[in-house]
Amino acid sequence: MKKISIAIMLAGSMLLAGSAGAAAVDELLQTYAGQGAGAADPGAANTLWTREFRPAGADQDRSCATCHTRNLRQTGKHAKTGKPIDAMAPSVNGKRLTDVKHIEKWFGRNCKWTLGRECSPQEKANFLAFIRGS
Template sequence: MKPSPLHPSPLKALLAAAALACAAIAPVAHAATPAEQLAGYTAQAGAPAVPARGQQFFNTRHGREWSCASCHGALPTQAGKHASTGKSISALAPAFNPERFTDTAKTEKWFRRNCNDVAGRECTAAEKADVLSWLLALKR
C-alpha cells in the first residue's frame, strides 16, 4: 500500500506516536503574564488572594532559618543576595523586573525550591496567590 495522509508509512506513524509520547511526558514552558499566573493560583485556591497575607508570609520565618526576605529583601523591588552563597538575585517584583513570573515552569520550579527552603514544604496555591498578589501590588 502506498503511504498517504490517511495511511502514513509505518515509520512516520511510529515517529508521530513517539513525538506525542514525549510531548505528554516533558512539561512545556508556558509563557504567561504574572496576572495570568495569579489567576491560576487563585482558581486553584478557591479563594481570593490577599496581598497583606502575602507580605506577611514573605517576611516571616516559618520554623526554618530563612524567610523569603532573607534573600529577596523585605521590599523585593531591588536586587537581593542569596543568604548562603552571596549570589546576586534580580528584583522579584514584576514592576521592577518584567521577566519575573512570565514562565509557568520557572515559576513553579522556584516556588517549589524556595518554599522548601523557607517553609520546609511546598507552598499551597493560596500562599502562592497571596505572595504573587503582594508582589504585583508593588509599583514604581
C-alpha cells in the same frame, strides 16, 4: 534610521513581554483557583514574606527576606553563595512573573527551603498578587 526601527522593534517586544507577564500570572491564578484558592490577598503575602521559619536541619531562621530582602525592588543576595539575585518587583525587573514554569520552579524550591513545606495554592496566589503589585 536603522537604529530607530530597531528601537521601535525592541520597544514593541518589551510591550509584548509585559503583556505575556500578565498572562503568566493570570494563568497561574486560575490554576490555583482550580486547586481551591480563594481571592488573592497581597497583604497576607506581605506578612508571610518576613515571617521567620526554621525547618528541620536549618541552623538559622529563614524568611523570604533572607535572600530577597524586605524591599522587592532591591537586589537580593543568595544566603549561601552570596550571588546577587535580581529584584523581584516587575516594576524594576521586567523579566519577573513572565514565565509559568519559572514561577512554579521557584515556588517549589523556595517554599520548601524557607518554610520547610510546599506553599498552598492560596499562599502562592497571595504571593503572585503581592509581587505583581510591587
